Amino acid sequence: MQVKITTTRFGTISVKKDKIIYMPSGMLGFPERKHFVLFGHKENSPFFWYQSVDDPSLAFVVTSPFLFVPDYNVEADEAAKSMSWNDADENDLELYVVANIPKGEPDKITANLIGPILINIRKRQAVQMVIPSSPYSHKFPLAGRN
Amino acid sequence: MLVITRKPGERIMIGDDIVVTVIEVKGSLVKLGVDAPKSISIHRQEISDRIRKQNLEASGIDVSDLNMAVAILNKTQ
Secondary structure, eight states, X not given: OEEEEEETTTEEEEEEGGGOEEOTTOBTTBTTOOEEEEEEXXXXXXXXXXXXXXXXXXXXXXXXXXGTOTTOOOOOHHHHHHTTOTTOOTTTEEXXXXXXXXXXXXXXXXXXXXXXXXXXXXXXXXXXXXXXSOSOOSSEEOTTOO | OOOOOOOTTOEEEETTTEEEEEEEEXXXXXXXXXXXXXTSOOOXXXXXXXXXXXXXXXXXXXXXXXXXXXXXXXXXX
């Protein structure tokens, strides 16, 4: 079943209802925005748009951290437990990090490695994790680091 | 906000499952111990504040900003 979503960047888009991801706590800073869809940016791009279903103007640029930090490693057990995903195996889980591009400075694109979004693709649920102490940065530069 | 005064060694219960223990006070530094279920995230407030701030800054990216960033990333491969 398809649903129509209004977005400011892409106009009205049609998505499969079962592609909608539910985040019980929303995103940090946006706790009321609990429904998102994930879709690719374009060919030859490592990025995805994480578009809010509830707010047409809210969308995050996300990417897989492993493309830029091959040995990226975070402990997901606590986050999975907090979501009551008791039977999730690693094939059900995907990890994305939020990218930030300072206005007018695309070469200064960074990724937040301490607040990854953990998605359970089988349950269509997600949570933004807080990584308490790690060697990772909330502003990890992506340019020149493929 | 509930304000409670504790001596080192004393504890605060939050709900049924969270215990905060004042371990040591040294000058202006307070060492706290927190016992909580694994499903509850415990972290310094600065960490979640940092993530929140990044989310807010990152929430307004235009398609054109992203297109330019991708062009730069593909060039520097």
